[in-house]
Amino acid sequence: MVRARPPMSLIDPVEHLKQRVAELLHDVPDEVREAMRLTPPKDRRFGDLALPCFPLAKLRQQPPPAAAAELAAAFTADDVVEAANATGPFVNFRLRRGAIARYVVTGVLTRQAPFGPAAPNGKKIVIDFSSPNIAKPFHMGHLRSTVIGGALRRIHRHLGCEVHGINHLGDWGSQFGKIMTAFRRWGSDVELAKRPMHHLFEIYVRYGAEKNDALEAESAEAFRRLESGEDNPERRLWQKLRDVSLEAFRGPYERLGVEFDHITGESFYEDKMEAAIEKIEATGIVTESEGARVVELEDRGMPPCILRKSDGTTIYATRDLAAVFYRMAEFSFDRALYVVGSEQNLHFQQLVAVLDKMGLPVANKIEHVPFGLILSKDANTGKWGKFSTRGGNAIFLEEVLDEAVANVRRIIAEKNPDLEDADQVAEAVGVSAIIFNDLKNSRIKDVKFDWELLLNFEGETGPYVQYAVARLSGILRKSEVGANGEAPQIPLDRVDFEQLADAEQVLLTMLEFGPTVERAAELNEPSAITSLMIRLAGDIHSYLRDHNVIRAEPDLQMARLALVAAARDLLRVGLALLGVATPDRM
RNA sequence: GCGCCCGUAGCUCAGCUGGAUAGAGCGUCGGCCUCCGAAGCCGAAGGUCAGAGGUUCGAAUCCUCUCGGGCGUACCA
Numbered sequence: 324m325v326r327a328r329p330p331m332s333l334i335d336p337v338e339h340l341k342q343r344v345a346e347l348l349h350d351v352p353d354e355v356r357e358a359m360r361l362t363p364p365k366d367r368r369f370g371d372l373a374l375p376c377f378p379l380a381k382l383r384q385q386p387p388p389a390a391a392a393e394l395a396a397a398f399t400a401d402d403v404v405e406a407a408n409a410t411g412p413f414v415n416f417r418l419r420r421g422a423i424a425r426y427v428v429t430g431v432l433t434r435q436a437p438f439g440p441a442a443p444n445g446k447k448i449v450i451d452f453s454s455p456n457i458a459k460p461f462h463m464g465h466l467r468s469t470v471i472g473g474a475l476r477r478i479h480r481h482l483g484c485e486v487h488g489i490n491h492l493g494d495w496g497s498q499f500g501k502i503m504t505a506f507r508r509w510g511s512d513v514e515l516a517k518r519p520m521h522h523l524f525e526i527y528v529r530y531g532a533e534k535n536d537a538l539e540a541e542s543a544e545a546f547r548r549l550e551s552g553e554d555n556p557e558r559r560l561w562q563k564l565r566d567v568s569l570e571a572f573r574g575p576y577e578r579l580g581v582e583f584d585h586i587t588g589e590s591f592y593e594d595k596m597e598a599a600i601e602k603i604e605a606t607g608i609v610t611e612s613e614g615a616r617v618v619e620l621e622d623r624g625m626p627p628c629i630l631r632k633s634d635g636t637t638i639y640a641t642r643d644l645a646a647v648f649y650r651m652a653e654f655s656f657d658r659a660l661y662v663v664g665s666e667q668n669l670h671f672q673q674l675v676a677v678l679d680k681m682g683l684p685v686a687n688k689i690e691h692v693p694f695g696l697i698l699s700k701d702a703n704t705g706k707w708g709k710f711s712t713r714g715g716n717a718i719f720l721e722e723v724l725d726e727a728v729a730n731v732r733r734i735i736a737e738k739n740p741d742l743e744d745a746d747q748v749a750e751a752v753g754v755s756a757i758i759f760n761d762l763k764n765s766r767i768k769d770v771k772f773d774w775e776l777l778l779n780f781e782g783e784t785g786p787y788v789q790y791a792v793a794r795l796s797g798i799l800r801k802s803e804v805g806a807n808g809e810a811p812q813i814p815l816d817r818v819d820f821e822q823l824a825d826a827e828q829v830l831l832t833m834l835e836f837g838p839t840v841e842r843a844a845e846l847n848e849p850s851a852i853t854s855l856m857i858r859l860a861g862d863i864h865s866y867l868r869d870h871n872v873i874r875a876e877p878d879l880q881m882a883r884l885a886l887v888a889a890a891r892d893l894l895r896v897g898l899a900l901l902g903v904a905t906p907d908r909m
Numbered sequence: 910g911c912g913c914c915c916g917u918a919g920c921u922c923a924g925c926u927g928g929a930u931a932g933a934g935c936g937u938c939g940g941c942c943u944c945c946g947a948a949g950c951c952g953a954a955g956g957u958c959a960g961a962g963g964u965u966c967g968a969a970u971c972c973u974c975u976c977g978g979g980c981g982u983a984c985c986a
Contacts, residue, residue, distance in 0.1 A: 363925075375927095375928055377966060387966075413929070496986065498985060498986070615984055617984085624911080626983045638985080639986050667981085668913055669981055672913085696980080763921095764921085764923085765922085767914070769979075776935080781934085787934095838925080857923095868951085871944075887945095
């Protein structure tokens with residue numbers, strides 16, 4: 324007796340095809356089957372998925388086209404796979420449009436994985452990200468770690484991992500001695516109250532300009548006193564500056580929509596470093612060198628990792644090691660990601676090397692997730708260069724966000740003057756444009772910070788994708804099925820998915836969502852999702868050109884409304900993972 | 910010097926871990942708003958995938974070398 328499938332169980336057409344292919348190749352060695360992976364065909368006209376037959380041909384000592392022909396002939400169509408055709412050395416499979424549509428539309432609208440969050444998978448991941456230096460304004464340099472880390476936190480969580488997002492604030496260390504020294508010289512409580520971050524930035528720049536041996540010595544002494552553990556003036560000043568900074572950081576984080584599960588900066592490990600150092604000392608790998616306590620790494624081609632400086636104070640490596648020990652005990656994580664600029668590559672190699680020398684398995688759970696710099700264009704030479712905080716040409720994040728929002732506001736006034744809540748929409752679109760821009764390219768690439776590029780909202784930009792959402796929302800509004808609700812009331816049991824055959828481009832792109840999110844997580848590369856969103860938005864825009872929804876016959880209209888609702892929701896899901904807002908109107 | 914990263918259209922970048930004729934956006938040129946949103950769509954032009962070897966049925970993709978650029982190279986983070 325064959326039992327009918329439960330009504331809501333969904334068949335992923337691609338997974339189904341993979342199984343069918345595996346069955347087809349059941350008698351070939353595993354390695355050959357492994358080598359024969361389904362790939363997108365060169366041209367969609369060939370089919371939806373292609374199977375290169377070279378490895379099989381080699382095994383059977385026959386020409387690849389013959390092997391492909393045999394496989395295609397042996398394949399029988401079913402209710403998901405429509406056909407298998409051999410063209411040259413490839414077998415091209417074509418999936419039934421109705422099957423794809425049913426899977427994708429139903430999956431999205433009922434929020435089933437991979438379109439909705441997956442069930443918990445038991446994996447624990449800690450993500451160390453953002454981590455700005457206290458007492459300095461939140462500038463563009465901090466944006467990347469914040470935005471990439473925020474996206475990764477949501478992506479891994481979407482896939483069912485238990486994620487701990489940690490803001491490892493730079494609120495400790497010898498740089499603090501400098502800031503305290505600067506504040507004592509030139510600081511003003513009045514200014515600090517008025518414009519805290521700008522004031523701290525000013526005195527920091529001044530310190531850099533007036534730096535000399537006496538100042539440096541004073542700063543080192545200030546940090547030494549801070550780290551002494553005593554309740555002294557240094558500690559009270561540090562506390563004050565830290566409080567002020569944390570308060571000031573709330574603004575950017577709120578605007579960017581970034582959240583943390585733990586805000587435990589470097590100072591959190593102040594009372595855990597002694598134990599950490601002892602733990603490392605106990606393994607016998609620590610030596611004295613030039614007055615400092617270090618782990619020699621010459622055998623691995625690296626400079627030594629310093630645990631304690633010659634003046635007795637600690638260094639960031641010490642705190643990172645203490646943090647690893649703490650997080651191991653606290654979270655028993657499977658993976659620890661560090662979303663930190665690529666210029667700190669060596670530091671993380673050293674960190675791993677030390678853990679490895681200690682014989683700790685945690686060494687291979689540490690993953691540095693590096694990213695490129697933000698470059699600014701020199702107005703005179705036209706060449707790209709590094710922002711220098713010291714030179715004072717750092718761009719503050721607030722400034723950038725404000726500028727982008729103001730620009731959006733102007734565009735709204737021009738294109739959609741009657742828009743309600745124009746200010747809120749401008750905020751959402753402007754901030755999103757900045758986030759989107761940062762997540763658009765591979766994270767390892769440097770980001771060229773160009774106002775002109777940033778303020779252009781056409782083409783592959785955040786507003787372009789958001790515009791697709793707004794258009795789709797507009798259609799749903801007019802259709803009266805969805806109004807403004809998050810989940811439009813589409814009666815899925817009355818949708819004839821066969822009617823959506825003409826939307827194959829949209830459907831095939833939506834079908835890639837699951838694998839794309841997987842890949843984004845695997846590579847820690849949010850840009851994979853960004854690219855897909857751009858493509859989906861484009862497919863939708865093209866589709867809407869030739870296929871009217873509102874004026875279609877009832878059955879067709881219902882099917883298209885389901886598609887429109889699903890496409891909009893999937894854009895929203897994907898963009899939400901990236902931290903990009905999706906207003907209904909713009 | 911050594912280590913890591915990058916090099917694809919005029920510019921900014923994709924290229925799904927080795928598959929078929931290398932793709933987008935911006936910019937340029939040309940079309941499309943009596944038609945659900947023109948922040949849109951359609952089309953054209955534009956390439957020695959930095960260069961040279963190698964690996965194999967097949968290389969932008971993997972290996973070696975060269976060139977160019979970036980970052981880092983013990984008491985900053």
